[in-house]
């Protein structure tokens with residue numbers, strides 16, 4: 470029997486075990502997926518143990534996404550560009566390969582809802598952390614051609630813009646609020662809407678266009694303050710649950726060679742959001 474895992478700290482609220490085990494069951498694959506609590510100082514030991522105990526692969530979540538890199542043998546381009554790994558695959562020869570499926574997971578979720586014909590529209594990414602970086606690269610490599618990034622610390626937005634191959638623009642949150650009507654797709658990547666440890670994002674939606682598409686990567690709560698406001702203005706809203714499902718589906722496909730059913734699992738996950 471094959472087995473997979475997710476390692477993180479904290480880990481008890483992860484919905485990944487429910488999602489992957491549902492897929493294994495549906496596809497009649499004899500495998501299971503476990504949550505494993507790994508504290509920062511235990512990471513190296515945990516990776517050695519997963520290897521020894523023959524795990525087929527695992528997901529990596531906060532706070533290990535960057536720290537795990539030196540413990541792996543090979544990095545996929547997605548992980549190298551982002552400097553972060555969320556999926557590890559044990560290859561046939563036993564070596565460990567790191568991927569990052571977060572960015573592409575976001576783009577798949579976005580296009581599941583809005584289609585792939587809107588890639589020439591102007592995109593504004595809010596935030597410049599690891600999630601923003603992955604999303605910016607994935608949008609660019611999918612063909613989105615006009616990207617701006619706004620952040621509390623503008624220099625961090627500038628760094629990502631310089632690494633992109635297009636002429637991306639870095640803005641302050643204030644500037645972005647004032648020019649919001651220039652943008653068609655807004656992507657919120659900070660933890661601003663999160664249920665616990667939430668903070669108020671100094672970002673003003675007054676100028677949001679009613680035709681805009683607003684996506685948030687936070688999925689608990691599903692409707693963040695930003696999405697509620699966007700919805701009131703008539704904008705199209707993309708919740709974070711789709712990105713979560715798609716990043717998992719990509720990982721699952723790397724492990725098993727099969728793409729799972731991403732529609733059926735959604736209701737089950739929504740029913741389990743605490």
Ligand code: ATR
Nearest residue numbers: 596597598599600601620621622625659660668670
């Ligand atoms: P991740 O890697 O998961 O994306 P991160 O690197 O901690 O997380 O990034 C968090 C993002 O939220 C950053 O853009 C951060 O802004 P700074 O770069 O200025 O730190 C943003 N953020 C966090 N707390 C914030 C706050 N109180 N107000 C505005 N932005 C905040």
